Amino acid sequence: MTEYLLSGSLWWDGRFRTGEALRVEADGRAMPVPLADVPEAAPRRRFPGTLLPGLTDAHVHAALVDLATVRAGGIAAVWDLGGVPERLAELSRRPGLPRLRYAGPFLTAPGGYPSDRAWAAPGSWREISSAVDATAAVAEAQAGGATLIKVVAHAGGPQLRPFTLTAVVDAAHDRGLEVVVHAEGAGTVSAAYQAGADILAHTPWTEPLDRALVAACAERMRWISTLDIHGWGVPTREQATAVANLRRFLEYGGRVRYGTDLGNGPLPPAINPREIRALQSAGLNPGEVLLTMTGPGVSWIAGGLDLEPARFADVLATARVVDERVRPRV
Numbered sequence: 001m002t003e004y005l006l007s008g009s010l011w012w013d014g015r016f017r018t019g020e021a022l023r024v025e026a027d028g029r030a031m032p033v034p035l036a037d038v039p040e041a042a043p044r045r046r047f048p049g050t051l052l053p054g055l056t057d058a059h060v061h062a063a064l065v066d067l068a069t070v071r072a073g074g075i076a077a078v079w080d081l082g083g084v085p086e087r088l089a090e091l092s093r094r095p096g097l098p099r100l101r102y103a104g105p106f107l108t109a110p111g112g113y114p115s116d117r118a119w120a121a122p123g124s125w126r127e128i129s130s131a132v133d134a135t136a137a138v139a140e141a142q143a144g145g146a147t148l149i150k151v152v153a154h155a156g157g158p159q160l161r162p163f164t165l166t167a168v169v170d171a172a173h174d175r176g177l178e179v180v181v182h183a184e185g186a187g188t189v190s191a192a193y194q195a196g197a198d199i200l201a202h203t204p205w206t207e208p209l210d211r212a213l214v215a216a217c218a219e220r221m222r223w224i225s226t227l228d229i230h231g232w233g234v235p236t237r238e239q240a241t242a243v244a245n246l247r248r249f250l251e252y253g254g255r256v257r258y259g260t261d262l263g264n265g266p267l268p269p270a271i272n273p274r275e276i277r278a279l280q281s282a283g284l285n286p287g288e289v290l291l292t293m294t295g296p297g298v299s300w301i302a303g304g305l306d307l308e309p310a311r312f313a314d315v316l317a318t319a320r321v322v323d324e325r326v327r328p329r330v
Contacts, residue, residue, distance in 0.1 A: 001026055004038045005298065005322070007047040011305050014291055022051055022298060030298050047328050050305035052290070054099075054297025055271060055319060059201060059224045059259030063087055063121060065269050067097040070262065073270020074319040076297035079259070081180055081201050081224075082106045082114070084123040085144035092145065098321075099296055103150035103180060104141035107134070107168055113154035113182070119263075125152075128160070131167035138171040149177050150201070153192055155185025165195040180224075193217055202226045202261070203249075205242035214245065218254030225292070226261045227278035239278070246282040256284075258293040273313035286312040298322040 005022040012022075012032050020032040021044075030053070038044065054076030062080040070078065080088055080102035092100040106114055106125040114120040115127065126137050138149055149172040153159060160168075172179045173196070180199040181192035189204050190213055200223045217223070223246065230239035246256060258279065260272050268274075279289045286307040299319045306315040320326070 001043060004033075004042050004044040005030075005047060005051055006035075006038075006044060007049065007051040007300075009050045009304060011050055011052040011290070014287060016305075024298065028297060045327065047300055047302075047322075048304075049300060049302040051322070052299050052301070052305060052319070053294035054321065055293045055299050055316075056258070056295030057098075057260055057262060057293075058257040059226055059261045061261070061263035062091050062100060062102070063124075064119065064263030067091060067100075069269045071096070071098045071321055073268065074299065074317065074321060075271060076299060076321045077101070077295045078262075079103070079148065081148070082120075082124055082150050082182075084121055085141065085146065086123070089145045101147055102145065103148040104144050104146035105137075106150050106152050106182070107137050107141075107160075108152040108154075109158040109160045109164075112158040112160070113152050113156065113184075116157065128164060128168070130164060134164055134167035135171040138168060138175060138177070142175055142177060147177065148199075149179045151179060151181055151197070153181055153183045153188035155188055155206075159188075159191075162191065162195065165191060169196040189213060189217065193221065198222065199224065199257075201259075202229075203242040203246045203256070205230055205238045205245070208241060209245050209248070211248065214248045214254075215252045218249050218252035222255045222257055223249060224257045224259035225275060225279055226259050227282070228267060228272055228275045229261050229264055232266050233274050243278060243282045246279075250283050256282075256292050258289070271317045271319060273317045276313035276316060280309060280313070285309070286316075290316070300326070300328075302328070 003024045010017045022030050023033045024030045056077040058079045060078040077099035085104045088102040110127045151168045169179045178198040181197045182201045183189045183192045230236045301319045
């Protein structure tokens, strides 16, 4: 059933909109419409404060966190970037959790990251060593519900050969899937770029990147931020390096997605104001930060959205997901 949401203010598509309501379809799609187009007899709810698009965390490991808590903390949708496909498929069907988009297992070299990590459950990675393996692994991931492919380029252990990495990307693109690369260590960002990958799972943090490489990445790649994993609020050299790389990437016109790597260390299972402030320190204004986060669904800030830079992160952290159970008093 189509429903209309009316609010004190509406922030959508990068700006505050006046004289409009949100039309929400039965499948959850929402779009602004003029108030004059709201049928008199149509179901409606009124909200104080600000309505805005659903907020997405584009780097989560769903099996390592309580997704119900994450949703209660204001996150409407998540991207799982490495997990056991059967478990992720089950979570994607469970009500009361964030909308879940997932990549299935890490595709990695034999003995490569994260197969040597205690946190990586059996089935959350798949070893490949040839173009034939790459093609089969991509097909299996998609058959298991993946709408992204995650592949590893990690300089701290066994790595895929360049033609195998390229074969993963080619097989994914043939199936209409984007490829996310965990690039860590010298040469790995270049390897991801040369292979034709679409997204980096993390802003590069191990070393300052060559200016020409950053400019090339900005032309066709997106980076997921994950800045707060370097120190969790305590300044570190790694975070300073990541912020500097991201600032240059943005200066060249690159696009970033808000993501936290939730499940990796003491990160809040909710909207993370530290990640937001780190994005601001890389040069994004509050409206631009919001655009890195928006996705499906509808969110609500009861006290109203405040785009003043010093207050923005803490105010945005009060956002909550709107569903049929939310019936605010006005």
